[in-house]
Amino acid sequence: MTTESDPHLGEAVAARIERRWATLSIAIVGVLVGMAIFIGIDHATMPQGHVETADPKTLHLAGEFIESNLGSAMEADGSVTVRAIGQQYSFTPQCIVVPSGTPVTLRATSADVVHGLLIEGTNINTMLVPGYVSELPVQFKAPGEHAMPCQEFCGIGHQGMWGKVKVVDKATFLGMMASQRRLSCVD
Amino acid sequence: MLINKRLILAHFWLAFVVFGLALILGAWQMFVRSPLNAWHFNPELYYRSVTAHGSAMGYVFPTLIAMGFGYAITESALEKPLIGTRWAWAGFALVAVGAVVAMIPVSIGLASVLYTFYPPMVGNPFYYIGVVMVVVGSWIWVALMSINLSIWKRENPERPVPLAMFANVAGSYLWGWTAVGAALEIIFLILPVALGLKSTIDAGLARVFFSWTLHAIVYFWLIPTYIAYYTIFPRAIGGRLYSDAMARISFILFVVVAMPIGMHHLFADPQVGAGFKFMHSVFTGLVALPTLLTVFTICASAEIASRLRGGSGAFGWVRALPWQNPIMLATALSLVMLGFGGAGGLINMSYQLDASIHNTQWITGHFHLIFGGAIVIMYFAIAYDLWPHLTGRALENFGLMRAQLWLWFIGMIVTTFPWHYVGILGMPRRMAFYDYANPAISPQAFSVAISTVGGLILLISGVLFFVVLIRGQMAHRSEAGAYRFSVPVHMPERIPVALNSFGLWLALMVGLTVVNYGYPIGQLLVLKETNVPAVYVGASR
Structure with a gap:
């Protein structure tokens, strides 16, 4: 603080300190936004790029999300595509099986209201909005089991909507895949 | 100069009664x-309760505080009686009746959709109609604030508008402007379905409209708190x-980039x-600026008071602050929670970071800490500061007030820190119960139990708050x-037009909203x- 004797000097000092702080604040925000841009581009962790639709009225009749097409599918390039739907108050399939160390594309939608899907112990987290397809590229490091709750209020049975993800090693997965076109771990 | 004391007190009392119930x-x-x-219980009761809690705390309580405080500011800062008192009472009545109309279907289980609506789930139409009445009532207040300011400016062309x-x-x-998003969602998407005129709804579009309201509403809740920081605390x-000037810049930044x-x-x-998500992410970074500026200005103002x-x-001045003063304590605790x-x-x-905590208990912890903590504790402070001027009776028990504020702070920390933690563990929010044997x-069980203790502490603090206010109503005259507001160290000799009017900023507010929302809304309207x-x-359905 400056002395009271010269108010104009005091005012100039106050304004200078204030400008410095404002500059620092802008720099802090700039660094944070810059970090998000860098991680988005460099680590390719970005939201889904485009809007894709799926009609919940005909999900079970035709198209990608018919029941026989749900679960894990092997792609020609060695990656895995998991297709799932959420409905009041369960997922189909209720238990998803995926290989570790393999690129997995998760494609999911809702058959009725808004649901969500989060896989505990990972940063896999997406909304399922009826009418739209959510797509998420994911990869699991190690075999294990994860809880997969619905994270969005979807009605009075919401608290019971828990699915499961079972990560198995790649050889086991390929063995399971040999006998089936679409895979899940629903017993 | 406070003339319409009953009007202001009615707003504050109704606000706090709603708050107490919620x-x-x-x-x-x-x-x-x-x-x-x-014990076992019906989970439907839980979602009913969450709908009532959220609607009351989100739509009714802070709106009434902003309105009542707004009328108090109009009369005391402009030093003239409020123009449009009858309209103000009409707005108050609309909010009160709207709240009751909305809560009846909620309490009988016909609208357990939570305060965020979640179409395609659709509840009883009266729930939405009640919410619209609350918003329309508050729009009367918006108009009155604008009218009172412009008349004062016409009468005082040379004077800067009081901060x-x-x-x-x-x-x-x-x-x-931010309420427009939810209003569009209710009027054009939800109500036609709730009234049975339509049977389909675009859930994605509804979520986009709601997001227009959902974040800036938080800054609407925050503004009375920031006004208290700038204009009550230093005095x-x-x-x-x-x-x-920095104060004005902060408020302008909120207007422009909150939406x-x-x-x-x-x-x-x-x-x-992804493109518009990125745009919105960057603008969210910008909205941190007014808060960073505010924290600096308020701490610097505290230092001035202490040195006087x-x-x-360098840091010893902190000890010389008047800690026995409830406003001092509330502001300090509020800033800690804001941090x-x-x-x-x-x-x-x-x-990237949001992906691990989206829709987990972390988020519940986050907004309870900001709104329930940093913001509401200053609503208490505003009430403590304003009460003697409204009732003509002194609030004298500073010890009780400090105990109440400390308990609120401790309760909030004990509630929200465990929530943040279980959120990182992946606990989903908005669930009636969890199978802790799994x-x-x-x-996560231990942390949830701890947070329940925090809830109990908050309840005790709430009871103490009512004790203070009720005793204040019965104290001696x-x-x-x-009623006065803080004076700046250096009273600016002249204030640039930009910092004394809203035209440019309102144009930017609307323009940026159109830029950032126009395309996504248009795209979904076409789909x-x-x-x-x-x-x-x-x-009943």
Whole structure:
């Protein structure tokens, strides 16, 4: 603080300190936004790029999300595509099986209201909005089991909507895949 | 000069009664979903309660505080009686009746859709009609604030608009425009379905409209708190405001950048592309600026007050602050909670970090810490500061007030820190109960139990708050004098037009909203196949 004797000097000092702080604040925000841009581009962790639709009225009749097409599918390039739907108050399939160390594309939608899907112990987290397809590229490091709750209020049975993800090693997965076109771990 | 004291008191009393009821529901919710509850109960009751708690705390309580405080500011800062008193009472009546109309279907289980609506679930139409009445009532207040300011400006062309009034009108404009998002959602998407005129709804589009309201509404809640920081706190502790211009810049920044950022609530949604999510993320970063500026100005103002009282040293001045003063204590505790909550907010705004905590208990912890903590504790402070001027009776029990404020702070920390932690573990929010015997969930049980204790502490603090106010209504009469706001250290000789008017900023507010929302909304309006069947909620359907 400056002395009271010269108010104009005091005012100039106050304004200078204030400008410095404002500059620092802008720099802090700039660094944070810059970090998000860098991680988005460099680590390719970005939201889904485009809007894709799926009609919940005909999900079970035709198209990608018919029941026989749900679960894990092997792609020609060695990656895995998991297709799932959420409905009041369960997922189909209720238990998803995926290989570790393999690129997995998760494609999911809702058959009725808004649901969500989060896989505990990972940063896999997406909304399922009826009418739209959510797509998420994911990869699991190690075999294990994860809880997969619905994270969005979807009605009075919401608290019971828990699915499961079972990560198995790649050889086991390929063995399971040999006998089936679409895979899940629903017993 | 406070003329319409009954009008102002009516707003504050109704606000706090609504708050008290919603607080009881909140504490009950925390208990029944915790491992401390060994009894079975109907989960539908939980969602009813959450709908009531959220609607009351989100739409009614802060709106009434902003309105009542706004009228108090108009009369005391402009030093003339409020113009449009009858309209103000009409607005109050609309809010009160709207709240009752909305809560009847909620309490009988016909609208358990939570305060965020969640179409395609659709509840009883009266719930939405009640919410619209509350918003329309508050729009009357918005208009009154604007009218009172412009008449005063015409009468006082040479004088700068007092800071408190400038900030108050900024908050009213912000609310007026941000409420439009939810209003469009209710009127054009939800109500036609609730009334049975339509049977399908675009859930994705509805979420986009709601996000327009959902984030800026938080800044609407925040504005009375910031007004208290800038215009009550320095005066209450015997100091001066460090900078008048910086205060105006902060409020202007809120008006301009609070709206075009709401899509950070939709980071995990499929109906918006990556580009606009990125835009909204960047703007969310910008909205941290006014808060950083405010923290500096308020701490600097505290330092001025302390040095005037003989405080010295680089940090020693903190000790010389008047800590026995409830306003001092409330502001300090509020800033601490704002610090933690703000840091959490910076995590939420970045897509990559948000992915691990989106829709978990972390988010519940985040907004309870910011709103319930940093913001509401200053609502208490505003009431304590204003009460003697409204009732003509002194509030004398500073010890009780400090105990109440400390308990609120401790309760908030004990509630929200465990929530943040279990959120990182992946605990989903908005669930009536959890199977704590499940090995995937059992590690979260202890933290949830601790947070329930926090809820109990908050309830006790709430009771103390009412004790203070009710005792204040019964205390002996004393003249509190004119209600005044802080004076800046250096009264600016002239204020640039830009910092004394709103035209440019309102144009930017609307323009940026159109830029950041226009394309996503247009794109979804064109997509016809995304209308999905509504799912009606409630027993009678």
